[in-house]
Amino acid sequence: PVLVVDFGAQYAQLIARRVREANVYSEIVPHTITAAEIAAKSPAGIVLSGGPSSVYEPGAPALDPGILDLGVPVLGICYGFQAMAKSLGGEVANTGLREYGSTAVRVAGDGGSLLGGSPADQTVWMSHGDSVSKAPDGFDVLASSDATPVAAFASDAKKLYGVQWHPEVKHSPFGQQVLENFLHRAAGIPSDWNSGSVIAEQVAKIREQIGEGRVICGLSGGVDSAVAAALVHEAVGDQLVCIFVDHGLLRADERRQVEEDFVASTGVRLVTVDARQQFLDALAGVSDPEQKRKIIGREFIRTFEGAAEALVLEAKAEGDKVRYLVQGTLYPDVVESGGGAGTANIKSHHNVGGLPEDLQFELVEPLRTLFKDEVRAIGRELGLPEAIVGRQPFPGPGLGIRIVGEVTEERLELLRAADAIVRAELTAAGLDEEIWQCPVVLLADVRSVGVQGDGRTYGHPIVLRPVSSEDAMTADWTRVPFEVLAKISNRITNEVAGVNRVVLDVTSKPPGTIEWE
Numbered sequence: 001p002v003l004v005v006d007f008g009a010q011y012a013q014l015i016a017r018r019v020r021e022a023n024v025y026s027e028i029v030p031h032t033i034t035a036a037e038i039a040a041k042s043p044a045g046i047v048l049s050g051g052p053s054s055v056y057e058p059g060a061p062a063l064d065p066g067i068l069d070l071g072v073p074v075l076g077i078c079y080g081f082q083a084m085a086k087s088l089g090g091e092v093a094n095t096g097l098r099e100y101g102s103t104a105v106r107v108a109g110d111g112g113s114l115l116g117g118s119p120a121d122q123t124v125w126m127s128h129g130d131s132v133s134k135a136p137d138g139f140d141v142l143a144s145s146d147a148t149p150v151a152a153f154a155s156d157a158k159k160l161y162g163v164q165w166h167p168e169v170k171h172s173p174f175g176q177q178v179l180e181n182f183l184h185r186a187a188g189i190p191s192d193w194n195s196g197s198v199i200a201e202q203v204a205k206i207r208e209q210i211g212e213g214r215v216i217c218g219l220s221g222g223v224d225s226a227v228a229a230a231l232v233h234e235a236v237g238d239q240l241v242c243i244f245v246d247h248g249l250l251r252a253d254e255r256r257q258v259e260e261d262f263v264a265s266t267g268v269r270l271v272t273v274d275a276r277q278q279f280l281d282a283l284a285g286v287s288d289p290e291q292k293r294k295i296i297g298r299e300f301i302r303t304f305e306g307a308a309e310a311l312v313l314e315a316k317a318e319g320d321k322v323r324y325l326v327q328g329t330l331y332p333d334v335v336e337s338g339g340g341a342g343t344a345n346i347k348s349h350h351n352v353g354g355l356p357e358d359l360q361f362e363l364v365e366p367l368r369t370l371f372k373d374e375v376r377a378i379g380r381e382l383g384l385p386e387a388i389v390g391r392q393p394f395p396g397p398g399l400g401i402r403i404v405g406e407v408t409e410e411r412l413e414l415l416r417a418a419d420a421i422v423r424a425e426l427t428a429a430g431l432d433e434e435i436w437q438c439p440v441v442l443l444a445d446v447r448s449v450g451v452q453g454d455g456r457t458y459g460h461p462i463v464l465r466p467v468s469s470e471d472a473m474t475a476d477w478t479r480v481p482f483e484v485l486a487k488i489s490n491r492i493t494n495e496v497a498g499v500n501r502v503v504l505d506v507t508s509k510p511p512g513t514i515e516w517e
């Protein structure tokens, strides 16, 4: 792999993704890693990420200088560039000239193996206070800016490279080329990591882990569990059984997508548990959001456990044991929780659908090394339905937390109809890329007066909550064009009985959360 050493800024994950976009596998490691630990991983290359600090600050994250002597090609970025310069005998100075944002740099000569092929004058994204004022001996200076005489350097002999700017962000238009030059030209790493190779590798790993054992997987209708199940099925076929709990809080058509389209495209054995009435009964009379979440979580685990137990008994009767449980854990969860191996890193927030602890299964987590966009690519490669692979994030408690007020069958039906219209119109307007997700919320306890035909109405409002986001931690409300909003509003008020008003949520996160409950 290429190892991305995380110096503590938010950029390490982005760097890891960009390296993978160059079809090279990457992993993130903490900056406390030693040269010996790095050597043990036999990396093909190392990228030192940016960080929040100055190399002279007390407690600034240190770089084990042995990392630069391993003979492994290294690219230092921003803080990583400065840490490299300092460690190799160059000079890092606080010039008092901060550079932040789009900055012009001049490339020296032909740019060498790192900057070759990119324009002599280009704009890059900078974010630094200290500057490298003198390159280490034997290094070529490849670029400079007004504030920074040494904005990039290289030693082809030592295979050590660095840039002061952030090539991983889109605001550096030639950034990806810098990364690819480092990976392919300077370090000579081939582009051989792609969906196909990931599938082959994971299938082999899953076979090795599971052997002849039996395995179960809970499907939610979302992309992660579907792709995880498809991979495991590819590896061990009918040793896998999937459980799908229909809690009645799904959106229109989602059950059919799982039961028909997913099954048809994978051949997975599926058990659906129809628990709609059970959930409605448990939710009757409850309007407090936290209580709703608790009830849905509890009923979900109860139902899943029941179905799993039935499969365990069935296997037992056939002289086998169900020993494995598939989880769709993704790489960001692993990185954020410190990367402990073999643990189920589910944020408490996301634990609806999580596994009960007393069920003694070993976890199978085939997506543990992958980012979301990679999971989608693999899903497409495996031929899964686009409706599942491209699905927006949808909370485990489903429409239950998008009805402000008590959850009833009538309200669910109304919300499902409104939600289907919103999804169809946003897709038709080509906004799926721009919109991270668009919760549609029914204010069931609010009524307002309207007029329709020549009669007075007294109906409920529907809230549209389109947001743009990178990771759901922060979000901004999406500026959906007025014509699209007009069409949605028109259709909902005309087609969904009981709704006489459509309103738009124009709150960012923070202070608002994405969901209303």
Ligand code: XMP
Binding pocket: 349, 350, 351, 352, 393, 394, 395, 396, 397, 437, 472, 473, 509, 512, 513, 514, 515, 516
């Ligand atoms: P909030 O509302 O906290 O949501 O801004 C952040 C993201 O998490 C999703 N979400 C959930 N996902 N189980 C889930 O699997 C949950 O209980 C849950 N609650 C919120 C939400 O849709 C958004 O993408």
